[in-house]
Structures are given as structure tokens and as C-alpha cells.
Amino acid sequence: MNKEEILTHLPYSKPFLFVDELLSIDENGSVGTYTYDKDLDFYKGHFKDHPVTPGVILTETMAQIGLVCLGIYLTATAASGLPGHVMLTSTAIDFMKPVFPGEKVTVTTEKVYFRFKKLHCNVQMTNAAGEIVCKGTISGMVTNKMNG
């Protein structure tokens, strides 16, 4: 399954799709980018008159590019060949820098293990200047069904 096919298997759409492009993907990890549209609804309230991308959205972006794209790739290339669904099960993220409306970020994921359907990854997000915005670990269960 190539990068473009993976994107078509993502179960998200606007305004909750946080992947623009997959730059690379293989069995060990993925790299992808996303640019936060300044008109995204949550900027109106986070924060009042001072829009900053919420940490949960940064986490979601890392989960979509890292965990979900990689989970789809790993299941699609496995013996059964069916692209699975990824259910988020845990996150541990440290945030270093704010991400403002209109910024483009790059997410890099490294698979730690994929065993018994659990995918555990190290993830890192960098901004256009190459500075680390946030990093940590994310894991999920890769299943055949949408709700586990």
C-alpha cells in the first residue's frame, strides 16, 4: 500500500483530518505534515483573542500521522492484507513550544513495537524552523472493527 492509498483509508474528514501529506512510511515508522488552517473553529475559543493550537489537537495530529497511518500500513502489508482501524489507548506527550494558526508541522514516528495488535510508537512534532514542538509516546490497538 503506497502513501496516497493510506490517506484514502483514513477515517477522518474536515474539520478533523490532520494529515496533509505523508512524506515516507515503512514498517519502522512514518513522516508526515499538516498545516493548521487559521480558520479552524477551535481557534475562536482557544484562547479568546489569542489563538493557539490546543495540545489535544497537536496530540491528535501526531496520532493520525504516526499511529493511524502506520497502523493502516502495517495491517495492509500483513498476511491478511486488510487495512485495520486504530483505537487510541494511551498518550504521554511533553509540549515544548506553541503552534500558532497557519503553521506547518512535521510529525516523525518510530515504531517501538507492534505485537498482539498493540502498536506503540515514539512520536515527535517539529515546526517549520525545525524546532521540536512536542514529543512523547502514543499507542493504540489495531482492530478490524471501528469501535474495538
Added chain:
Amino acid sequence: MIAIPFQKENMDRSSILSKLKVIVANYSHDKDALEYLSESTDFIKDLKINSANLVDVVLDVEEEFDIEIDNLAMERMLNVSAAIEIITDKLKAK
């Protein structure tokens, strides 16, 4: 007196159980069930461990006992007594 080297094959059920208790303590969400952990304790129903953390329990078991758990064994590993059976079998097969 001859010292008998510690052998994992000789590990009895109660010592496996006490090692398991240390492992599951990291993932359990029920203090009472953990404190009174017994062979009939169910990882999911009693200890409230979710499926993702059950995988971590199994990975920790592999490391602690230096064994490999396959998919079939994983599916059976839902309570303490099943876990002890599986660990005992794998240790014997080493």
C-alpha cells in the same frame, strides 16, 4: 553443603504469582483486587486492565521469565491461573 543453583523450571505457582503481582501492579486500576490477588483474579474484570495494557502485562511477563508468548497463549491469558499455566508450560519447554 552444595548450593543448588536457582532454576526457573523449579519455580512454583506461588512464586510465579508473586512475580505476576509486581507486574500487574503497574497496570491495575483496582487496589483491593490487586491486594487480594489470587489465582482466580481476572485481569480485565477484577483488575480493570484494558486490552492495550494487557499486552504490556504479557510483554513484561516475557521479559521477567525470559519466555516468548505466542498469539494463541495471549488469547488464553485472561486471568492469573491461566497466566501461571502458560508461564509454567513455557518454562518447562525451555
